[in-house]
Amino acid sequence: MTALTQTQVADPRPRRRRAGRATPWFFLAPFLLAFIAFFIAPVCYAIYLSLFIKKRSGIGPARDVFGGLANYVRAFQDTDFLQSVGHILLFGVIQIPLMLVLAVALALVLDAAKGSASRFFRTAFYLPYTVPSVIAGLLWGYLYSKNLSPFNQITGAKTDFLSSQIILFSIGNIVTWTWTGYNMITLYAALQNVPSDIYEAARIDGANNWQLTRFVKLPLLRPTLLLTTIFSIIGTMQIFSEPFVLRPLGYVPDNITPNTYLYLTVARDGNFGYGAALAVLLALFTLLLSGFFLRYAATGGES
Amino acid sequence: MKKAAMFVTLALGLSALSSAYAADPAFPKVDASKKVTLEVWSWVPGLDKTVAAFTKAYPNISVKIVNLGGGPNTYTKLQTALKAGSGAPDVAQIEYGFLPAFADTGGLVDLSKYGANDYKKYFVPWTWGQVSPEGKAVYAIPQDTGPFAMVYRQDILKKYGVAVPKTWAQYAAAAATVNKKSNGQVKLGNFYSTFAPWFMALAWADGGQFFKRDGDGWIQTLNNPAAKRVLNYWYGLVKKGDVGTVNAFSADYWNAAGAGKIASNFEAAWGPGGYAGSLKDKSAGLWRAADLPQWTAGSTVKSGNWGGSSNVVTTQSKNPKEATLFALWLNLSSSAISANWINGGLFPASAEGLKLPVLHDTTKNPSKFFGSQDISSVYARASQGVNVNFQWAPWFPFANDNFNKQIDLMLKGKLTPDQALDAWQAETLADARKEGYTVK
Numbered sequence: 194m195t196a197l198t199q200t201q202v203a204d205p206r207p208r209r210r211r212a213g214r215a216t217p218w219f220f221l222a223p224f225l226l227a228f229i230a231f232f233i234a235p236v237c238y239a240i241y242l243s244l245f246i247k248k249r250s251g252i253g254p255a256r257d258v259f260g261g262l263a264n265y266v267r268a269f270q271d272t273d274f275l276q277s278v279g280h281i282l283l284f285g286v287i288q289i290p291l292m293l294v295l296a297v298a299l300a301l302v303l304d305a306a307k308g309s310a311s312r313f314f315r316t317a318f319y320l321p322y323t324v325p326s327v328i329a330g331l332l333w334g335y336l337y338s339k340n341l342s343p344f345n346q347i348t349g350a351k352t353d354f355l356s357s358q359i360i361l362f363s364i365g366n367i368v369t370w371t372w373t374g375y376n377m378i379t380l381y382a383a384l385q386n387v388p389s390d391i392y393e394a395a396r397i398d399g400a401n402n403w404q405l406t407r408f409v410k411l412p413l414l415r416p417t418l419l420l421t422t423i424f425s426i427i428g429t430m431q432i433f434s435e436p437f438v439l440r441p442l443g444y445v446p447d448n449i450t451p452n453t454y455l456y457l458t459v460a461r462d463g464n465f466g467y468g469a470a471l472a473v474l475l476a477l478f479t480l481l482l483s484g485f486f487l488r489y490a491a492t493g494g495e496s
Numbered sequence: 497m498k499k500a501a502m503f504v505t506l507a508l509g510l511s512a513l514s515s516a517y518a519a520d521p522a523f524p525k526v527d528a529s530k531k532v533t534l535e536v537w538s539w540v541p542g543l544d545k546t547v548a549a550f551t552k553a554y555p556n557i558s559v560k561i562v563n564l565g566g567g568p569n570t571y572t573k574l575q576t577a578l579k580a581g582s583g584a585p586d587v588a589q590i591e592y593g594f595l596p597a598f599a600d601t602g603g604l605v606d607l608s609k610y611g612a613n614d615y616k617k618y619f620v621p622w623t624w625g626q627v628s629p630e631g632k633a634v635y636a637i638p639q640d641t642g643p644f645a646m647v648y649r650q651d652i653l654k655k656y657g658v659a660v661p662k663t664w665a666q667y668a669a670a671a672a673t674v675n676k677k678s679n680g681q682v683k684l685g686n687f688y689s690t691f692a693p694w695f696m697a698l699a700w701a702d703g704g705q706f707f708k709r710d711g712d713g714w715i716q717t718l719n720n721p722a723a724k725r726v727l728n729y730w731y732g733l734v735k736k737g738d739v740g741t742v743n744a745f746s747a748d749y750w751n752a753a754g755a756g757k758i759a760s761n762f763e764a765a766w767g768p769g770g771y772a773g774s775l776k777d778k779s780a781g782l783w784r785a786a787d788l789p790q791w792t793a794g795s796t797v798k799s800g801n802w803g804g805s806s807n808v809v810t811t812q813s814k815n816p817k818e819a820t821l822f823a824l825w826l827n828l829s830s831s832a833i834s835a836n837w838i839n840g841g842l843f844p845a846s847a848e849g850l851k852l853p854v855l856h857d858t859t860k861n862p863s864k865f866f867g868s869q870d871i872s873s874v875y876a877r878a879s880q881g882v883n884v885n886f887q888w889a890p891w892f893p894f895a896n897d898n899f900n901k902q903i904d905l906m907l908k909g910k911l912t913p914d915q916a917l918d919a920w921q922a923e924t925l926a927d928a929r930k931e932g933y934t935v936k
Binding site for chain 1: 568571572575576579597600601602689690742743745746747748751752890891893894897898900901903904930931932933
């Protein structure tokens, strides 16, 4: 029986396969070419670059020589780099939950509310996301300046929002301002997709508004929340433009985020090899962190 | 309106041309039959107008100007293009402090090959030291300069009965008086805590030497005696509240300066143009310029330099000879110097250029903004008093940023000025060595 079917089917198959084999590749080719050229190749080049160390005699041109893993060893001994990772972890631990709780709350409120007011606020909360981060940085930079800041003028305080102690929080504020509305829209869209019979069933069971939110809406938001968290983790690891725009306005440490430090290593110190090594490490770290979170979220769901 | 302005510019350019044309040095000869296109990266406004005169004199050379806005943008792009091996322009503009870092990439042509050393005599002496530190290889042609002088509000000084300080002791006394009489509302001056070159220019005026080539390596002394003296002096003023710490070029600063809350400052020669541009509606005509205060009262004015730039030729240029000619012409021909001053406020590095009538025209900004005072004469005097031997190191960009870190700690009271400079020296030294430099 099995032998029979095998021989019967085996005959026409290879021909069909051969004809079919090329077709998907043909259609995939434009994407694959672009993918290789703009993604795989730069990654490979970065890894290749990261194996070279800068040699300078002091006078005359510098040379890049093969250094194996020397740049990676240096990265793990570089307190500035390790501190920058520490900064971003601290930042993420505070900012991501704060922003997502806010986004969930806003999404729930907008989902409950009806009419034109809801539509207006939906747009209003989303609006900051449409402002490019460089512009947002400039805008907030002005609001943060010690003597001109409206906060200081109203309260009469002399808070320096750009001082190195609170700059991380000032950046967190800009990021939250920019991204809360964006996450809110994603969560709101997920709520809109919930079939109304689920709500009706809950109502028939006698659930009040709070119970409906707590036991129906929030659990249904879970997958979307997982997605927004992953995006937020990746986004946080990449924070660059906000601190970079604020740099000329006051003292912002070189290593406020890993990306500013990486940028300065390349653009200021001209050390492409070390910068590439930092970039590779940062990518691995981001991958690890999001993977870790996904795993944690998955097991958390099962138990 | 625009046309009228252009006509005036043109007429001025022409008059400068006719009156000072004889002063132009003979430029290197190039093959006039060879068609050449040069790409030039520069942040000087209106450079295309300047270049029109060049292409008239050299019809076979066409010049393409690219303005990347200057500062980090230009440097990052140039750094990347030099690393990539293609995409760099023929000629680029680089500030003196950042020149060694680019020379270090090996991407700059040694212009002595094309006879640049013959033109040394036409430049203000200290500027040549900036582009040719060992006196052999020439990495760039000096373009503009930023010698230091004092700008001040004449009305405010008069209001508080303070004379223009001639020494730093007088300046400290005046700062205390202004602070006291105004109940802390007005500060005589301001400490730019995030601009190392501003601080270094003050120490430069006092003979401070931060970097020095030594055989096959370098000597770094960021904590030199002049630096310590200058920083301790300013820290004392800041601590007493006699001067502010408003960030340079910030909205805060212009607001305070326009509102009369900051009565003076130390600015490079390119600074007054910024005052005229940023404060045109407030306090116009009330500002004046004076010589930098001195540590000891004397007849010769000693000054330092902040900023200023040069033109390099990159090794990617297919026409380095023509590019060198252009760089020389741009900074030595009186028509180009005049246009660069009018359009971009570039204070020339050429010795003859300092005497050009257009610089001293008091009916035009920035002199007009400064109550029709001939401020260029003040700055020309400052330029003559800049120490010739001052050098920068290739890792200066790192030192530049690390300075901000140490000064931030100092202003928070965590480091004394001496400790801040020692930490600046130690951390920068460690980084320079990590980057592979031989440095003591």
